[in-house]
Amino acid sequence: MTDEKIKNSNELEFAVFCIENVAAKLGVNAARVYQAFTEKSDILNGYIVPEYEMLHTQSREYIVDDLFDMMKEKEVEV
Template identity: 45%
Template sequence: MDTKTLEFVTYCISKLAQALNISQREIYRRLKQSGILYGYIVPSYDVLHTFSSRYLVEDLTDYMKEKGVLPQ
């Protein structure tokens, strides 16, 4: 993973933690365990980093719910 992607992953984790009121460590654990981190965020960096933070949080939250990482 290159530096830009790593910074983006850190940004996503931070924004999700703020929006969901869950620790960054727990967000990271859930994203990694569910496969969202390396199966969606990292490979989709080129597209995802162009979105607003609001859209990004909504998209990732919806996907986390789909994967059963967050309650519906």
């Protein structure tokens, strides 16, 4: 996985979508998920952004489950 920055509004909207939906499933504030995805891990710039083209075509459930798997793999807690 590469470390990529958000390049356009579509990627930004998708990143917000991912963070908000993970937060909703966990029942926590989205700011905590953002912190987990950026400060405690590289999930945002190392996974969500580089894999945007593939991920954004999937269902919300698939995306959230995939991000939960990534959090488990990287041992990231919110």
